[in-house]
Amino acid sequence: MEVQKTALYDYHKNLGAKFVPFAGYEMPIQYKEGIVKEHISTRTHAGFFDVSHMGQFFLEGDETLIESLEKIIPADLENLKINHSKYSFLLNNEGGIIDDLIITRTEKGFCIILNAACKENDIKQISQFLKKNHKHVLNKDLSLIALQGPKSVEILEKLIPGVANLKFMTGNNFKYEGQNLYITRSGYTGEDGFEISISNAKVEKLIDYLISNEVKPVGLGARDTLRLEAGLCLYGHDLNEKINPVEANLKWAIAKKRKEVGGFNGWEKIKSLLANGSEKIRVGIKPDGKVIARENTKIFSSDNNEIGFVTSGTFGPSVNAPVAMGYVKSEFSEIGTSIQLEVRGKKYGGKISELPFYKKSYVK
Amino acid sequence: MSEKKFSKKHEWVSLDGDVATVGITKHATEMLGDIVFVEVPDAGKAVEKEGQAAVVESTKAASDVYSPISGEITEGNKAIADDPGSVNSDPEGVSWFFKLKIKDKGEYDSLMSKDEYDKFCKENPS
Numbered sequence: 001m002e003v004q005k006t007a008l009y010d011y012h013k014n015l016g017a018k019f020v021p022f023a024g025y026e027m028p029i030q031y032k033e034g035i036v037k038e039h040i041s042t043r044t045h046a047g048f049f050d051v052s053h054m055g056q057f058f059l060e061g062d063e064t065l066i067e068s069l070e071k072i073i074p075a076d077l078e079n080l081k082i083n084h085s086k087y088s089f090l091l092n093n094e095g096g097i098i099d100d101l102i103i104t105r106t107e108k109g110f111c112i113i114l115n116a117a118c119k120e121n122d123i124k125q126i127s128q129f130l131k132k133n134h135k136h137v138l139n140k141d142l143s144l145i146a147l148q149g150p151k152s153v154e155i156l157e158k159l160i161p162g163v164a165n166l167k168f169m170t171g172n173n174f175k176y177e178g179q180n181l182y183i184t185r186s187g188y189t190g191e192d193g194f195e196i197s198i199s200n201a202k203v204e205k206l207i208d209y210l211i212s213n214e215v216k217p218v219g220l221g222a223r224d225t226l227r228l229e230a231g232l233c234l235y236g237h238d239l240n241e242k243i244n245p246v247e248a249n250l251k252w253a254i255a256k257k258r259k260e261v262g263g264f265n266g267w268e269k270i271k272s273l274l275a276n277g278s279e280k281i282r283v284g285i286k287p288d289g290k291v292i293a294r295e296n297t298k299i300f301s302s303d304n305n306e307i308g309f310v311t312s313g314t315f316g317p318s319v320n321a322p323v324a325m326g327y328v329k330s331e332f333s334e335i336g337t338s339i340q341l342e343v344r345g346k347k348y349g350g351k352i353s354e355l356p357f358y359k360k361s362y363v364k
Numbered sequence: 365m366s367e368k369k370f371s372k373k374h375e376w377v378s379l380d381g382d383v384a385t386v387g388i389t390k391h392a393t394e395m396l397g398d399i400v401f402v403e404v405p406d407a408g409k410a411v412e413k414e415g416q417a418a419v420v421e422s423t424k425a426a427s428d429v430y431s432p433i434s435g436e437i438t439e440g441n442k443a444i445a446d447d448p449g450s451v452n453s454d455p456e457g458v459s460w461f462f463k464l465k466i467k468d469k470g471e472y473d474s475l476m477s478k479d480e481y482d483k484f485c486k487e488n489p490s
Contacts, residue, residue, distance in 0.1 A: 035423040036398040221397070221423060290448070292401050292421050315400035315423055322401070344403075344419065 006052035007143050007200035011207060015217050023116035025053040028219040038222035039317040042189055043358075046149030047218035048210050055119030056142050056197060057126075060109040061134035068129040069110065073103065074245070074264045076255035080105045085169045085184055087253050090125055095244040095266025095273070098125055100235050104171055104184060109135075111182070113144070113195075115235045143203040147210065148193035148218075148226075155213045156183075156194055159206075163194060177202050188223065190230025190360050228323055229316045231284060231355030237295060238282065238311040238325055246273035247327065249282040249355075280308060281333045284355040285324040285341070291348045292322045293341040299328055300340040300347060307332050307339070316357055323357045324350075368456070369472055370481035371432035373414070376456055379472055384433055387460040388420065388451070391485050396422040399451045404440030404462050411437060411464065413471050418461045420451065433471045435464035 004025045012019070017028035028050070030038060041047055059065060066077045075088040082105050090098035099118040104111045114122045123138060130136065147156060157164040160174050163183055171184030179199055187193040198206055211217075218226075224234065233239050233248065244266065245251055251259075251274060258264060259274060287293050297310040313324030324341075332339065337352040366379040374392035378385050393399065401421035411417045411431040418429035418440070440462045444451050451459045466472065476484060 029424070030397065034397050036400075225423060290401050290445070291403075292426070294426065315421075317398075317423075 004053070006050055007203055008050045008052065008207065011204055012050065012217070017217070017219065020220065022220060023053055025116060027053060028217070030219040030221045031217045033216070035219070035221035035225060036317045038216060038218040039225050041216045042149045042191060042218055042222065042226060043318050044150070046147060046151040046155060046193070046210075046213075046215045047222070048207065048215050049146040049148065049218050049223055050143070051146050051195070052143040052200075052203075053116035054144055055112075055114035055116065055122065056139045056144060057112045057114055057119070057123065057136065058106070058109070058139055059112070059130075059134060059136045061131070064131055065109055065134050068131060068134060069103075069126070070258070070264060071129045072098075072126060072265050073101075074254040074258045074270075075103060076257045077103070077105070077110070079257070082107060083171050085171060085186060086255075087169075089245060089250075089253070090122055091245075091265040091270075092125075092241055093265055095246075095269040096241040097235075097239045097243055097245065097248065098122065098241055100233060100239055102184075102186060117236060141200055142197050143200050145196045145198060145203065145206065146187055146189075146193060147196060147215065148187045148189040148191045149215075150192060151213075151215075152191070152193040155210065155215060156196075158213075159209055166194075168192075177205060188230075188232055189226035190232070190356055190358055191226075192360070224312075225314050225317060228312050228314055228325065229318055229356065229358035230360075231325070231357065233282075233325075234312055243327075244270060244273060244278070246270060247278045247280055247282065277330055279330060280327045281330045282311075282325060282327055283333050284353040284357060285310065285313070285326055285339070286351050286353040286357070287322045287324070287341055288349040288351070290322060291341070291343050293324045293326075293343055293348075293350065297324070297326070298342040299326055300342065301332060302338045302340065304340070310341070319357045323353075325355070328352070366472075368478060369432075369475035370478065370484075371430070371475055372484060373430050373432070375430060375432045377432050377472060377475060379466070379469070382466050382469075383438060383463055384435065384466050384472065385460045385463050386417070386429075386431060386433070388429060388455055389481070390455050393452050393455045396420065396424070396427065398423050399448045401426075402444045402448045402451060402461070404442065404445055405437045407437055407439055409437040411435060421448075429461055431462075431464065432475055433464070433466050434468060435466040437462055437464050439463045
């Protein structure tokens with residue numbers, strides 16, 4: 001398959017981006033200033049991220065559309081208000097996570113933001129449940145820009161009045177340069193911010209404005225350190241088809257009504273897991289010293305039994321310490337439990353830690 | 365102190381009598397990005413030419429640091445283990461990685477000069 005590029009590819013190049021192949025796209029991993037500075041400027045001012053590789057999947061249909069989607073998504077879509085968003089998943093028959101996603105109710109149906117690496121398969125999986133009168137399209141004429149950080153609201157409000165009124169996990173239509181934009185207050189960094197769906201034709205103009213307001217470009221490198229500090233999962237690492245939402249410690253994302261009534265893929269399995277707990281569970285991990293426990297690092301109990309593995313690990317620039325996430329046997333998941341991490345053949349101490357590592361309050 | 369010599373794996377070496385000081389080059393730090401963890405060897409450890417001797421990690425990934433020269437470690441630079449970021453600021457100065465007592469000066473002589481190394485980096489961009 002030919003490597004794909006987002007509409008901003010040349011723009012990134014001019015900003016001094018270093019590119020890496022990611023999910024079939026050439027994406028910036030970092031720009032000139034490097035991951036730590038990009039991370040810090042997002043936390044202290046604002047940063048923008050080109051996430052146009054992600055799928056923007058639009059669905060339209062009558063009330064049967066909700067019924068169809070609820071077979072594979074365990075959110076309460078019936079009671080989701082227009083312009084409100086939920087974090088949820090696509091589930092397989094075993095309750096495993098096919099992808100994690102944000103679903104927003106629109107005037108005509110739903111918009112689902114899908115992970116780039118999963119989007120083609122996701123659409124196949126969703127389509128199995130759709131009826132003939134349900135229309136769907138993966139929109140390739142739209143870019144998706146995340147603007148994240150404490151100054152985001154002030155900067156975006158000057159350009160697009162009204163965005164300051166959005167609450168966290170809600171969205172709306174706005175006008176910019178004579179075109180319609182859909183903006184949600186959401187993100188993947190633990191900061192206040194927005195995700196802006198904008199036509200490929202207008203996206204450079206928006207970025208020009210952001211840069212003129214000292215919003216720094218941020219690559220995938222800092223996106224990863226930011227989301228990990230915020231305790232957020234990365235699909236393909238912390239989540240996959242063999243992991244279910246109970247194990248992933250994401251049962252909060254299954255709607256209360258759906259937990260009671262079920263009716264979605266893997267419900268039998270998840271019902272039993274909700275009642276009995278799971279054997280392993282996702283936890284936060286803090287190494288005691290400076291050692292970084294990266295993905296696949298083995299986790300041992302203090303008496304040297306292997307109890308799990310790391311799924312994401314890096315140095316957290318805002319925490320100023322290494323941070324990680326992983327899966328351990330549930331009996332070792334209590335906050336503060338001492339563990340050992342095997343790095344390059346040596347065991348280093350660590351502790352099960354609360355998530356997120358970095359706390360920030362969203363605008364609610 | 366002798367002139368600095370360079371390896372293809374982006375380490376530098378300087379020699380003072382039979383004690384060599386080894387670090388990673390400015391070019392290496394630019395490729396690595398922000399350095400957030402360093403592990404240096406303890407005194408007494410024997411290292412082979414091109415053998416693994418230390419570890420450096422950036423926000424992106426972990427990399428091994430090889431010794432361009434054989435010998436016995438006399439000192440690891442604890443200051444960079446405590447402050448890994450200092451490697452980015454002065455890689456070819458105060459932020460050396462380790463010192464070792466060498467066995468064969470011929471190994472030092474066979475490394476690249478500054479000019480040869482700069483040319484090597486230009487021809488092998490990564």
